[in-house]
Amino acid sequence: xxxxxxxxxxxxxxxxxxxxxxxxxxxxxxxxxxxxxxxxxxxxxxxxxxxxxxxxxxxxxxxxxxxxxxxxxxxxxxxxxxxxxxxxxxxxxxxxxxxxxxxxxxxxxxxxxxxxxxxxxxxxxxxxxxxxxxxxxxxxxxxxxxxxxxxxxxxxxxxxxxxxxxxxxxxxxxxxxxxxxxxxxxxxxxxxxxxxxxxxxxxxxxxxxxxxxxxxxxxxxxxxxxxxxxxxxxxxxxxxxxxxxxxxxxxxxxxxxxxxxxxxxxxxxxxxxxxxxxxxxxxxxxxxxxxxxxxxxxxxxxxxxxxxxxxxxxxxxxxxxxxxxxxxxxxxxxxxxxxxxxxxxxxxxxxxxxxxxxxxxxxxxxxxxxxxxxxxxxxxxxxxxxxxxxxxxxxxxxxxxxxxxxxxxxxxxxxxxxxxxxxxxxxxxxxxxxxxxxxxxxxxxxxxxxxxxxxxxxxxxxxxxxxxxxxxxxxxxxxxxxxxxxxxxxxxxxxxxxxxxxxxxxxxxxxxxxxxxxxxxxxxxxxxxxxxxxxxxxxxxxxxxxxxxxxxxxxxxxxxxxxxxxxxxxxxxxxxxxxxxxxxxxxxxxxxxxxxxxxxxxxxxxxxxxxxxx
Amino acid sequence: xxxxxxxxxxxxxxxxxxxxxxxxxxxxxxxxxxxxxxxxxxxxxxxxxxxxxxxxxxxxxxxxxxxxxxxxxxxxxxxxxxxxxxxxxxxxxxxxxxxxxxxxxxxxxxxxxxxxxxxxxxxxxxxxxxxxxxxxxxxxxxxxxxxxxxxxxxxxxxxxxxxxxxxxxx
Numbered sequence: 001x002x003x004x005x006x007x008x009x010x011x012x013x014x015x016x017x018x019x020x021x022x023x024x025x026x027x028x029x030x031x032x033x034x035x036x037x038x039x040x041x042x043x044x045x046x047x048x049x050x051x052x053x054x055x056x057x058x059x060x061x062x063x064x065x066x067x068x069x070x071x072x073x074x075x076x077x078x079x080x081x082x083x084x085x086x087x088x089x090x091x092x093x094x095x096x097x098x099x100x101x102x103x104x105x106x107x108x109x110x111x112x113x114x115x116x117x118x119x120x121x122x123x124x125x126x127x128x129x130x131x132x133x134x135x136x137x138x139x140x141x142x143x144x145x146x147x148x149x150x151x152x153x154x155x156x157x158x159x160x161x162x163x164x165x166x167x168x169x170x171x172x173x174x175x176x177x178x179x180x181x182x183x184x185x186x187x188x189x190x191x192x193x194x195x196x197x198x199x200x201x202x203x204x205x206x207x208x209x210x211x212x213x214x215x216x217x218x219x220x221x222x223x224x225x226x227x228x229x230x231x232x233x234x235x236x237x238x239x240x241x242x243x244x245x246x247x248x249x250x251x252x253x254x255x256x257x258x259x260x261x262x263x264x265x266x267x268x269x270x271x272x273x274x275x276x277x278x279x280x281x282x283x284x285x286x287x288x289x290x291x292x293x294x295x296x297x298x299x300x301x302x303x304x305x306x307x308x309x310x311x312x313x314x315x316x317x318x319x320x321x322x323x324x325x326x327x328x329x330x331x332x333x334x335x336x337x338x339x340x341x342x343x344x345x346x347x348x349x350x351x352x353x354x355x356x357x358x359x360x361x362x363x364x365x366x367x368x369x370x371x372x373x374x375x376x377x378x379x380x381x382x383x384x385x386x387x388x389x390x391x392x393x394x395x396x397x398x399x400x401x402x403x404x405x406x407x408x409x410x411x412x413x414x415x416x417x418x419x420x421x422x423x424x425x426x427x428x429x430x431x432x433x434x435x436x437x438x439x440x441x442x443x444x445x446x447x448x449x450x451x452x453x454x455x456x457x458x459x460x461x462x463x464x465x466x467x468x469x470x471x472x473x474x475x476x477x478x479x480x481x482x483x484x485x486x487x488x489x490x491x492x493x494x495x496x497x498x499x500x501x502x503x504x505x506x507x508x509x510x511x512x513x514x515x516x517x518x519x520x521x522x523x524x525x526x527x528x529x530x531x532x533x534x535x536x537x538x539x540x541x542x543x544x545x546x547x548x549x550x551x552x553x554x555x556x557x558x559x560x561x562x563x564x565x566x567x568x569x570x571x572x573x574x575x576x577x578x579x580x581x582x583x584x585x586x587x588x589x590x591x592x593x594x595x596x597x598x599x600x601x602x603x604x605x606x607x608x609x610x611x612x613x614x
Numbered sequence: 615x616x617x618x619x620x621x622x623x624x625x626x627x628x629x630x631x632x633x634x635x636x637x638x639x640x641x642x643x644x645x646x647x648x649x650x651x652x653x654x655x656x657x658x659x660x661x662x663x664x665x666x667x668x669x670x671x672x673x674x675x676x677x678x679x680x681x682x683x684x685x686x687x688x689x690x691x692x693x694x695x696x697x698x699x700x701x702x703x704x705x706x707x708x709x710x711x712x713x714x715x716x717x718x719x720x721x722x723x724x725x726x727x728x729x730x731x732x733x734x735x736x737x738x739x740x741x742x743x744x745x746x747x748x749x750x751x752x753x754x755x756x757x758x759x760x761x762x763x764x765x766x767x768x769x770x771x772x773x774x775x776x777x778x779x780x781x782x783x784x
Contacts, residue, residue, distance in 0.1 A: 417701065420701070421658065424704065427729055430729040431655070431656070434634075434650040434651060435650075
């Protein structure tokens with residue numbers, strides 16, 4: 001995180017914040033949706049169960065009403081209504097069971113099933129009652145009809161018998177019947193039987209008409225039987241009542257339970273949803289808290305980064321301002337020095353100019369002298385050339401003499417050989433003469449003389465040879481001398497040429513020197529100008545540095561303000577002091593004149609050795 | 615004729631054995647003399663035809679007017695270093711006595727001087743230089759103003775065998 005820029009850091013912080021908020025919002029939204037969903041579930045799923053249970057209650061009441069109606073009025077329409085209602089209830093119960101099953105409320109489902117079962121039982125009970133009631137019939141049919149028929153039969157018989165006592169019994173019997181029908185108390189059955197017994201007794205013991213009496217007894221027995229049937233029927237009906245009532249009560253209870261359970265479940269769910277919502281809220285609080293904390297931290301971090309940066313910048317600026325101030329002070333002082341130096345420089349330049357003038361004139365003289373020397377050297381070279389030519393010719397003539405001498409030598413050699421041969425001849429002659437002995441004595445003389453002549457010739461040849469050798473030697477010496485002279489002349493020519501070259505070089509160098517001095521002169525003039533400029537610039541720079549100083553002070557003031565704004569802790573990263581920022585040492589005035597005073601001797605490379613020959 | 619020559623030779627020998635005319639020549643800066651009667655001819659230097667399988671001092675043969683004459687170098691014979699032949703180098707044709715009579719042999723010498731008349735009193739006996747040196751070939755020493763000339767007995771310079779060989783070569 002250290003190497004990111006401030007901008008990036010801020011972006012990052014904000015980014016994190018936004019991200020967290022988004023997460024929170026997203027989470028919150030999600031949770032709220034889920035809570036809503038739960039509530040939806042409750043409303044859509046659970047409530048209907050309660051409602052269904054309510055409806056079941058209503059249906060049940062309707063069934064009871066219809067039951068009562070039917071029992072009271074025994075009209076078919078109530079049966080149809082009943083059936084319809086029971087069907088409806090069945091469906092409701094099934095629906096409820098199904099819904100409960102879907103929602104996983106097993107207990108309620110079971111209870112729903114129980115409701116159904118109970119309802120079926122009730123149905124069966126009611127069916128029995130209906131059967132019984134149907135069996136009972138009305139005054140014209142069924143048991144009642146039979147009863148009435150028997151009763152009427154009895155009545156007819158009794159009327160036929162015309163016995164008041166029997167009539168009283170009959171009426172009493174009928175009264176008990178009615179009582180029984182009204183109150184449905186079994187004691188009336190007993191009473192009725194007792195009465196019938198009395199009637200029977202009366203008939204048996206009385207003097208009553210046999211046929212009617214029999215008929216009466218028959219009818220009475222029949223009546224008793226039917227009455228007993230009726231009593232059974234009614235008892236049967238009554239028997240069903242508890243079961244049915246029980247069933248109804250059971251169903252009621254079950255529905256109540258279901259309702260309660262549904263309520264309980266709904267409440268549970270509501271509580272759960274509430275808890276969920278609460279937990280969501282708590283979580284939101286926590287998350288908010290965290291976000292808050294993170295936000296605070298990030299804010300602190302960002303602010304700190306910015307502040308740090310600012311402090312660093314301020315510190316830098318501060319230092320920069322200080323350095324600028326010090327630098328400007330130094331510049332000021334160095335400008336002063338520069339101004340002083342410049343004036344000294346101007347003086348030195350004057351001196352330099354003067355000495356340059358002198359040097360210039362001396363150099364000119366030098367060049368002139370060199371030119372003269374050059375001319376002289378050229379003349380000398382010419383003379384030497386002439387001398388060389390003469391030498392050449394001398395050498396040629398000497399060579400010719402040499403050649404002539406050689407030829408002379410050859411001739412002398414020939415003469416010498418002739419002499420030699422003559423000598424030999426003479427010797428041979430002497431030998432022959434000696435051999436000849438006496439006869440050759442004169443010949444010996446001749447041989448001797450010949451020998452003498454030969455000797456003389458040989459001597460002469462020798463002398464000539466000696467002379468010629470002498471000549472040749474002399475010529476050789478002369479040639480040697482000529483050679484030496486030639487060499488000397490050549491050396492001289494060489495030296496002259498070298499001297500000539502050197503003198504030329506000297507002349508050229510002098511010219512260059514003159515040029516150089518001109519240039520230096522020009523440069524000095526320029527330098528003078530520049531020095532003037534420098535002086536002016538020094539003044540300007542001094543004033544500028546003063547201004548810079550003032551500006552630096554101002555900047556320091558501003559930086560101080562900024563520092564205060566940024567929070568005063570300027571104890572931040574200090575930038576390393578760069579001592580190189582101090583401006584270069586001021587121009588030393590003594591260096592410049594020193595450069596312009598090179599010795600003339602250094603400029604012209606004299607080779608003093610070559611001037612020895614002159 | 616050969617008898618006459620022989621006799622004459624003998625006579626010459628006895629006469630000129632120690633005195634009479636002799637031809638002086640130079641060799642290795644020494645002057646030697648040979649009796650004039652021993653000398654047949656003196657000729658200048660001429661081309662020598664080398665003969666193989668001959669001693670070193672035998673230079674070869676020359677053709678002298680149709681005659682083939684063996685030539686020896688006296689320097690080499692005397693054991694002195696040979697030098698190049700100059701224009702003064704001569705060949706002295708001498709007659710030596712061999713087994714079969716006189717043989718003409720050429721001797722290469724450095725230079726020929728003159729014919730001198732030598733008196734008997736000027737001839738000295740050869741001094742002995744020790745037992746090892748054979749000085750037979752020196753007849754004597756002739757005193758002439760300025761120097762001593764060695765008189766050679768040319769017959770003894772070349773011994774018999776050599777002469778025979780030379781004869782064969784010729």
